[in-house]
Amino acid sequence: MPPTPTGARPATIAHVADLAGVSPSTVSKALNGSGQLREETRRRVLSAAEELGFQPNLSARSLTTGRTYTVGILTTDSIGRFTIPLLTGAEDALGAGEMAMILCESRGDPIREQHYLRSLLRRRVDGIIVTGRSSDSRPSLGRDLPIPVIYALAASDHPDDLSLLHDDQQGTELAVDHLLGTGRSRIAYIGGPARHIASQNRLAGARTALERDRKQLVGSPLFGDWSERWGREAAERLIRSGTAFDGVFCASDQIARGLVDALRENDVDVPRAVGVVGVDNWSVMAEASRPSLTSVDLNLHELGHTAASRLLQAISGQRIATGIEKLPCSLVVRRSTEKI
Numbered sequence: 376m377p378p379t380p381t382g383a384r385p386a387t388i389a390h391v392a393d394l395a396g397v398s399p400s401t402v403s404k405a406l407n408g409s410g411q412l413r414e415e416t417r418r419r420v421l422s423a424a425e426e427l428g429f430q431p432n433l434s435a436r437s438l439t440t441g442r443t444y445t446v447g448i449l450t451t452d453s454i455g456r457f458t459i460p461l462l463t464g465a466e467d468a469l470g471a472g473e474m475a476m477i478l479c480e481s482r483g484d485p486i487r488e489q490h491y492l493r494s495l496l497r498r499r500v501d502g503i504i505v506t507g508r509s510s511d512s513r514p515s516l517g518r519d520l521p522i523p524v525i526y527a528l529a530a531s532d533h534p535d536d537l538s539l540l541h542d543d544q545q546g547t548e549l550a551v552d553h554l555l556g557t558g559r560s561r562i563a564y565i566g567g568p569a570r571h572i573a574s575q576n577r578l579a580g581a582r583t584a585l586e587r588d589r590k591q592l593v594g595s596p597l598f599g600d601w602s603e604r605w606g607r608e609a610a611e612r613l614i615r616s617g618t619a620f621d622g623v624f625c626a627s628d629q630i631a632r633g634l635v636d637a638l639r640e641n642d643v644d645v646p647r648a649v650g651v652v653g654v655d656n657w658s659v660m661a662e663a664s665r666p667s668l669t670s671v672d673l674n675l676h677e678l679g680h681t682a683a684s685r686l687l688q689a690i691s692g693q694r695i696a697t698g699i700e701k702l703p704c705s706l707v708v709r710r711s712t713e714k715i
Contacts, residue, residue, distance in 0.1 A: 385428075385429075386424075386427035386428055386429040387429075388402050388403065388429075390427055390429070391420065391423045391424045391427055391429050394423040394426065394427060395416075395419045395420045395422075395423035396419070397416065397419070397420060401416065401420065402420050402424075405417045405420035405421060406420065406421075406424065406473060442501050442690070443498070443499045443500060443501060444473060444474050444475065444501065445474065445475045445476070445477055445498065445499075445500045445501060446465075446469060446474050446475070446476050446477070446500055446501060446502050446503065446504065446683070446686065447476075447477050447479060447491075447495035447498075447500040447502070447503040447504070448462065448465070448476050448477065448478045448479065448503070448504050448506065449479050449481065449488060449491060449492065449495075449503060449504070449505045449506070449516075450478070450479070450480050450481070450505075450506045450507055451480070451481055451482065451483040451488075451506075451507035451508060451509075451529070452480070452506065452507050452508045453480055453482050453483075454508075456508070456655075456657065457506070457507070457508050457528060457675060458478075458480075458506055458507075460675040460676050460679070461506055461527060461528060461675045461676070461678055461679035461682075462476065462478070462679060463676055463679065464675065464676035464677055464678060464679030464680035464681075464682075464683070465504060465527075465679040465680065465682060465683035466679075466683075467676075467680055467683075468679075468680045468681075468683035468684045468687065469683050469687070474501070474687075477495065477498065477500060479491035479494070479495065483507075485514075492516060496520075496521070496522075500522065501522060501690045502522050502523045502524065502525070502686045502687075502689060502690050503516070503520075503522065503523075503524045503525075503686075504524075504525050504526075504527055504679075504682050504683065504686060505524060505525070505526045505527070505529055505531070506526070506527045506528045506529055506679075506682075507528060507529040508528075509528075509529065509571065509572075509573070510528060510529065510530055510540050510541070510543070510572055510573055510576075511529075511530070511571060511572050511573075512530045512531070512532045512572070513526075513529050513530065513531065513532065514531075514532055515531045515532055515533035515536050516531075518533065518535060518536075522690075523686060523689035523690060523695075524536065525537050525539065525682045525683075525685050525686045525689070526538040526539065527539045527678055527679060527681075527682035528540065528541070528675070528678060530572075530699060534697065534698055535697050536697060537685060537695055537696055537697050537698070537700065538698070538699045538700070539678055539681055539682050539685070539700050539701075539702060540678075540699060540700070540701050540702070541673040541674060541675070541678060541701065541702055541703075541704055542701035542702060542703050542704055543572075543573055543576035543577050543580060543704070544576045544577070544579050544580035544583065545580065545701070545703055545704060546577075546580065546654065546671040546672075546673065546703075546704030546705075546706070547576070547577040547578075547579075547580025547581050547584070547624065547654075547671065548580045548581075548583055548584040549671065549704065549705070549706045550580075550581075550584075550624055550652040550654075550669075550671050550706060551580070551581050551584035551585060551624055551652075552584050553652065553669070553706055553708065553712060554622040554624065554650050554652060554712060555584070555585075555588050555590075555622075557646075557650055557712055557713070557714045558714060559621045559622030559650050560590060560621065560622075561593045561619055561620045561621050561622065562581070562585065562590075562592060562593060562620065562621075562622040562623065562624060563592060563593050563594055563597075563613055563618070563620045563622070563623045563624070564577075564578055564581050564592050564596040564597070564623075564624050564626075565596075565597050565599075565605075565606065565609045565623060565624070565625045565626065565630055565631075565634060566578060566596055566597065566598045566599070566626040566630075567598065567599065567600060567601045567605075567626050567627060567630065568598060568599070568600055568601075569598040573626065574598060574626055577624070577626045577654065578596055581624050593618050593619065593620050594613070594616060594618040594620070597609050597612060597613075599630075601626075601627050601629055601630065602629055602630070602633065603629050603630070603632050603633030603636070604633060605630055605633065606625060606629065606630040606631060606632060606633025606634035606635075606636075606637065607633040607634065607636060607637040608633075608637075609625075609630065609633075609634055609637075610633070610634045610637035610638050610641070610643075611637060611641075614638075614641055614643070620649065621648065621649055621650065622649060622650045622651075622652075623649060623650070623651050623652075624652050625651065625652065625653045625654070626654055627653060627654050627655055628653035628654065628655045628656070628657045628660035628661050628664075628668055628670055629653075629655075629657075629660055630653065631651050631652065631653030631654075631660075631664070631668050631670070631711075632653070632660050632661075632663075632664045632668065634651060635651055635664055635665070635666070635668070635711065636665075638651075639665070645666060645711055646666065646710065646711050646712055646713045650669075650711060650712040650713075651668065651669070651711045651712065652668070652669045652670065652671070652706075652711070652712060653668045653669070653670045653671070654670060654671040654673070655670060655671070655672075655673060656670040656671065656672035656673070656707050657670070661707070661709065662709075664711070666709070666710035666711050666713075667709035667710045667711065668709055668711045669706070669707065669708050669709045669710075669711050669712040670706075670707050670709070671704050671705075671706055671707075672704060672705045672706070672707050673704055674702060674703070674704055674705060677702060678702055681702060
């Protein structure tokens, strides 16, 4: 057994391996985030490393492996509403291999994005995650890059890239099934811009759920922008149309909050008269709404974790799937859909 490090003698991989009851090569894989290890084994190694205060020599590792242990994040989300939760998930996956992230925000400018891409390549990052505010198709960074690239939330227009998206249609089906399950039967749809794939996928999900219950949307789908202002306007349109409705699916929490406010101002009680569901589970909107909003959670943390895990696999030389892969959403129930 290697002696326990004391004083000026730093802990080594051998010490960590001995404490964790594994081989030094297993310690290396666990700390690098590479290899096929059981999660229990990886956690045991990380716990042993933390207990011993083990600090790997990244410079030495870089010389040995040819890696810099950094990952670039390219985003168009200047607000951070979608990027921040995605990054926390990615960090949880990358942290096991002590990988650092370099965040570059292009503001949706292709020229700025190319500048950042060249900068990341000069820094010799091991891989890149591309993300943003929209699941609409976007141009691929290209297939001739020397490092792997994963697209998360943003969908690459190249079929040989891996794009990880939340499943908008499945999430909307959950929401509409919930509205039906609380006794609502006349459900309206309020979307964002009609040109956005999210608006169309969520509309398709609403129709699918209603058709299973032998029902249809009431009135025509309404499309606007992703704002509270549009939610208020949509509520006024619904009321003026004379269409009877007792449930509304809104394609975002911002739309839903504006709609709830306008319904209240018109003496329409939520949830007694109308149940309302939004999308994003954005606590700033959902929990501050009166009443609080039931909302579809896009599970961005899990999306980021999955993207980073796949990137680590690609960095280590493993083959990964290509094309579009959709991850399931979940529903967070609050007061806006209390059973009538």
